[in-house]
Amino acid sequence: MDQELAGGWSRTLLADGQWYYCNERGLTMTFKRPIYFHQVDPILPDxxxxxxxxxxxxxxxxxxxxxxxxxYNRRLQRVALFDVFREEFETRAAAVRSERRRQRELQDAAERAQAVEAAEKAKARAKKKQRR
Structure with missing residues (x-):
């Protein structure tokens, strides 16, 4: 039996009579009753x-x-310890960090190119003014 609660929380009565709480939006789960049922914002690592x-x-x-x-796998209704998929997680995290670094480098290069172009235009305008 699922019950919707406040702040995105819901609870399920398990076969052993224990309540299980989860917040799908916050990607959070617990067997303890949440305090105040406040909304949980997920803070997830790369x-x-x-x-x-x-x-x-x-x-x-x-x-x-x-x-x-x-x-957590909703389709299979299974929970696995973090270490079960640690290797896949670390591989993906490294790829995300590498892509983020590459994007920053591309952005920095574009900004430098714009700055050089602006400086060259300013220099050309200054030369034109001197000739007049």
């Missing part, structure tokens, strides 16, 4: 989408300190 094609999402455990992650 690589969190490494297994998205297979239906696995990286979720965090509610109020875990340090933040603890688990893999």
């Amino acid at each position: 690589g969190h989408d490494a297994l998205a094609e297979d239906g696995w999402q990286l979720w965090s455990l509610y109020l875990s300190d340090p933040q603890t992650f688990v893999w």
